[in-house]
Amino acid sequence: MSAVFVDMSMSLDGFITGPNDSRENPLGEGGERLHEWVFDLASWREQQGLDGGKTNRDDEIVAESIERIGAHVMGRRMFDNDGGPWGDEPFEGYWGETPPFHGPVFVLTHHAREPLEMDGGTTFHFVTDGTEAALERAEAAAGDRDVRISGGADVVRQCIEAGLVDEIQLQLVPVLLGDGIRLFEHLADGPIELERTRVVESPDVTHLRFRVKTDTANE
Structure with a gap:
């Protein structure tokens, strides 16, 4: 059975984007700083269709997650910084003609849309019947591999509150953004107990992994 996990970069003060995020600037002001640690890694570059890159412990962790x-x-x-009808020429995401997902992506939305097939094996499926339905479809599609909740913060919180997340991986970046979107703000059900299962330090980021304790997740 597939595990469901969250894997996101986060600032030391809990933000996953900077302030004033928009379609033109989806990570917000200063938000790209949260991902600088990954840009030169070989595993990340391969997903983007790029050659070269560093191979180190950070790269091993990214490769492990991708695999x-x-x-x-x-x-x-996360798909388009919008929530309204798709319009006559619907946006096709931030990732160009060859998105780095290389597999099925289930996008939660209130507005129906036909699946969007892209180069490189990515197909976006637009799900209008809720978080649990999206996860059920994702788990069926994943087979013997796992399902990643890729964002944004609201979807992560919904899944955690519903007791649907098995594991949380945080890439903690040594920066204080001061404003933006906080990942865990206003969780409706708490406290939610976690068990720390891994800590890996590197000069640019600290990798944290937690198991969600199922006996407390739904209390």
Whole structure:
């Protein structure tokens, strides 16, 4: 059975984007700083169709995460920073003609849309019947691999509150953004107990991994 995991970069003060995120600037002001640690890694570059890159412990952790993913779930806000009708020429995401997912991606939305097939094996499926339905479809598509909740914050919180997340991986970046979107703000059900299962330090980022304790997740 597939595990469901969250894997996101986060600032030391808990933000996953900077302030004033928009379609033109989806990570917000200063938000790209959260991902600088990954840009030169060989495993990340390979997913983008690029050659070269560093091979170190950070790269091993990214490669490990990529290898386990069979399907992604994301919110409409992550896909296009919008929430309204798709319009006559619907946006096709931020990732160009060859998105780095290379598999099925289930996008939560209130507005129906036909699946969007892209180069490189990525197909975006637009799900209008809720978070649990999206996860069920993702788990079926993932087979013996795992499902990654890729964002944004609202979808991550919904899945955690519903007791649907098995594991949380945080890439903690040594920066204080001061404003933006916080990952764990306003969780409706708490406290939610976690068990720390790994800590890996590097000069640019600290990798944290937690198991969600199932006996407390739904209390």
